[in-house]
Amino acid sequence: MGERFGRYSKYIIQERALPDIRDGLKPVQRRILYAMNQDGNTYDKAFRKSAKSVGNVMGNFHPHGDSSIYEAMVRLSQNWKVREPLVEMHGNNGSMDGDPPAAMRYTEARLSKISGEMLRDIQKKTVDFVPNFDDTEEEPTVLPARFPNLLINGATGISAGYATEIPPHNLHETIQAVIYLLNHPAAELAELMKFVKGPDFPTGGIVQGKDGILKAYQTGRGRVIVRAKTETEELKGGRSQILVKEIPYEVNKAVLVKRIDEIRLLKKVEGIAEVRDESDRQGLQIAIELKRNANAQGILNYLFKNTDLQISYHFNMVAINNMRPELVGLKTILEAYVKYQREVVTRRTQFDLEKAQERQHIVAGLIKALSILDQVIKTIRGSQNKQDAKKNLVAEYDFTEKQAEAIVSLQLYRLTNTDVTALQQEAAELATKIKQYKLILSDANELDRVIKSELTAIDHQYATPRKTKIEAEVQQLKIETEVMVAPEDVVVLVSQAGYLKRSSLRSFGASAETDNGLKPDDQIILQTTANTLDHLLIFTDQGNLIYRPVHEIPDIKWKDTGQHLSQTVGLAADEKILQAFVFKDLKQPGNFVLATSQGAIKQTALSALQPGRTYRTRAAVAIKLKNAADRLIKVAYIMPKAAEQLDVVACSWGGYGLRYQLADVPVSGPRAAGVKAMDLRDDHLTAVLLVKAENTIGLLTQRGAFKRMKVSEIPETSRARRGVKILRDLKRKPHRIVFAADLSQSENWQIMTTKQQKIVLQTADHPLADRYSNGSFVVDVETQGEIKQVRLIPLTADAADKD
Structure with a gap:
């Protein structure tokens, strides 16, 4: 191996x-x-x-x-x-x-x-x-x-x-450095660096740190700072903007703009009003518009330190030299190139010399043949064939084999006086060329002169002005803004039983994803990559809301269980986590839709759920429940535009379904109990879905039957009605809805039974049914156990894109 x-x-x-x-x-x-x-x-x-x-x-x-x-x-x-x-x-x-x-x-x-x-x-x-x-x-x-x-x-x-x-x-x-090295083979690095001052990146920018360049050119390794070229422009009303004209080499511009905009959104630095990418055919430009009286230099320094407007570039000049990988400095690279060019020009000159000598030989033969043309013609006419003619020419007139071939191949029109003159002229030119080629091959100085003249011609034809500015010293960045939490991407986990933790990406990557420290009967409610400056909102089934800034969640190893919420906030003995959300900021325009098992529904704006001073020790109220038996069963976060296209589908235990527009649900405060979602009578809700009219939903009954039906099967009416039957009523052992979900969110379900069996249900394999159908059996409740829990297996990225 x-x-x-x-x-x-x-x-x-x-x-x-x-x-x-x-x-x-x-x-x-x-x-x-x-x-x-x-x-x-x-x-x-x-x-x-x-x-x-x-x-x-x-x-x-x-x-x-x-x-x-x-x-x-x-x-x-x-x-x-x-x-x-x-x-x-x-x-x-x-x-x-x-x-x-x-x-x-x-x-x-x-x-x-x-x-x-x-x-x-x-x-x-x-x-x-x-x-x-x-x-x-x-x-x-x-x-x-x-x-x-x-x-x-x-x-x-x-x-x-x-x-x-x-x-x-x-x-x-x-090229100037190569020419200097040809003239001064013993040149020191400092002399070569008078020509090669440092890198010249195609994206321009500013390179800081001559010491780093010197070290790199000496040893092959070195570090320099590359920063964007920026200028500050004054705007009306005492405002200004920072214009970025050039960015560091190999920095992704879109990611850079997004990063600066995130800093603005998260208010990591105060004073940025807007970030725009104004690049066009004329060139690159990023405009960072500042608020009135903002400290432009302080903000720029912060951005240099915290974004890719400034990066470290590490030289690691490894190249294959004599079939071996070698860490090389500037002089080694230039010397290797000079040595190679001498070899190339030598080999080219030898090739040209051989070709010129071959042609000179042929021309000499043709001139000789034209001077004794009559005898040559006589000899050729007296020959039996081409081979015989060549043989006779060689024997009678001392032509060589190659000259004889050229003579017998000669076309008649070339036997004119003008052709003799042209041949004599060509012979003189060839003699000059051969003399020049021999001089190049015999004289090292002449060889170098040819290389220099050819390099100079390339320089004149292709040279362009330097794009990157070189600055001797690395500027020290002083951040005048308040020291904030270090922004860091982490993996956040919230479990159904109330365990909470964040782990570094390194800890997460070093562990198996399933090795998350949770108890076997616990379930993951949220597992996502978030930033330490993000916000986490947790909803419990008893209508409580718990807020945590991500940086305040205990940072522990991925394989450890994490901190239980009861250690800080306190949860009731039978209280479970229903849903959790991570937000970049808490001022987004969306609303939460909340629904309870006893038929209440409401919308509450995210802006109305801002954390109070006591968020660390007390849970806030997300919805007021009717009584001790009532439970929150649905929490969803919807942006205003999306809300216009969504319908509410309420499914009751007794097999009723009601559909109406989400716009019918009023927006109310966090302490409100909400309005009637459905006329339940002696029934209760098992699922409330937010779907588009063209979507498909899946229903699972307590007898283990699964049914797939179109949302449009349920007629759209208004809120607080009884609804229509979406299961066929049986006199004996009637079906009851225990679970329902929108199939555009997940096509595969994992069903856990009371006998600890796990059944994966591929919903797409089942045909569409009308609302009077009870579907087909997917769980044998007698042998496999009753349905205890259903977990949605998320769509793959590809399927989600198609959706």
Whole structure:
């Protein structure tokens, strides 16, 4: 196993996740550029469907999934991820908001102009080629990379035991540093840093901490602070706004805006009136509008400290150098690039020299042949065939085999005086070129001069001004606002028996979800991820309301039971938790709908349930119950817009159903008992549902029968009526409703019986029935036990989306 893992590790280190120090590309990126180049999909031709390029790469060079190839291609085209995009893309290639790109069948791509410099001279044997995965083609082990791509576009990747984080740099600065190193091979790092001042992120921003940059360029590791570029603008009426023009590298803009807006909503800092994302085609802009006389600098400092307007960037410059992963500094990268470019230009020059010498040889033969043209023609005419003609030319006039081939292949129109002149001119040009090539190969200074001139040409053509500002010192942030509770995401649990706890995400993640410390007969009422600044409202079946700020809930390990509410508030012996809700703030416009078993219903605004001074030791009243036997059976939180579309369906034990609009239920205060939900007479309510008219509901009877019916089967009338029968009455053992639920919320139910049996009911498997039906039996109450409890199994995320 160790040997196999070692081989796998070696593969992903060398051939997947880390870039080569010479061309700065990972294998998938190299294969994409090479395949697109082979296919003629270059900047000077029309765009082609991305799927075609991905298919070529996958079919010929990269035996991995199309999604990983397409993601790599998209990243090469994203001008907020790479400093000089190597791929141009038509269509949606993602965004700074973290939006995914369109599928490859919708987008078109081609190589950008600068990527032509990465591939220039590849056909001149400048790099080594190896067979592809099925030995049908050859692929390059590295690209010629006529500019230092590793530094210019940076790299990020994770492999086995190694990770890399190389920031993008400015093309002009990097090329100037390479030229300086060519002129001064013994240059110190400080001299190179006069050119490469620091990272140049495509998203701009401000980098603080020259010491961190220096350390990174010395050792390969270092830390700098990257912060957004901001300015404060004065508005009318003594107000102002902070404008964010550039954000740190690889920060998700939408998440950043949402985070700033959360700070405004939770009032973690006083003074923010509104947060807007005003980005458009002209560029990025986030407007943070402040209230009158707000401390703009203090708020900005708070946002720098508590949001991604300021981040730490950690250099970890690992690259493959001589087939090994190596932590490299700036000078090592530049030296490796210079060494590689000398090799590329040498190999190109050798290729050009061989081609020029071959052509010179042919031209010399043609000139000689034209000077004795009559004899040559006579000899060719006297020959039996082409092979014989070549043989005779070699024998009689001392031509070589290649010259003789060129002579016999010559077309008649070329036997003119002008062609002789052209050949003599070509011979002179070839002689000059050969002399130049030999000089480059024999003189290291001449070789370096060629590299410098070519780099300078690229610099002139592609250089762009620096985007990121470098500041020497890291500014210390002083938060003038009041120190608040540290915002932290936690997992909150409330159980039916009254146990309450919060656990860190780390504790929750380290434990099995089922290992929650609850007793076997207890049931989870609420389990959710919440922030320590959120608010928790707990409703009991005796109409009480308990409030807790999340940060005040005891912070204990996930596998421990938690604190019982009776330790602080006090619960009656038979009191159970019915429902619990987490809110970001308690000033939302929604209402709670509350209904009791003895037929009372009301709406109460969330704003009317604000906690009092004694919330820690006393429960508040959510609804006034009629008597000791009455119980709260339904609590739901509904936003005003949603309420307009909802109906109330009240189901009684005796099998009656009544439907009316939720708007018929008046809004009243927390101490009110509510109004009549249904004319019960000697009956009681077992379920009150809030549904849309087109929904489907499920009913479960005490005899173990389940029935699925449309809400529309129950005619819509008005509140406080008797309703209609929704079960068929039997003279012997009539069915009674013990449970009902909206099937759009949960299609699967878990039924617990008195004999400790658990039955999973898949409601979708049952046909729709009319209101006169009693459904079909799903529980054998005699053998499996009577129905004790029903738990709804939540819909999966996919199903919920469809709903």
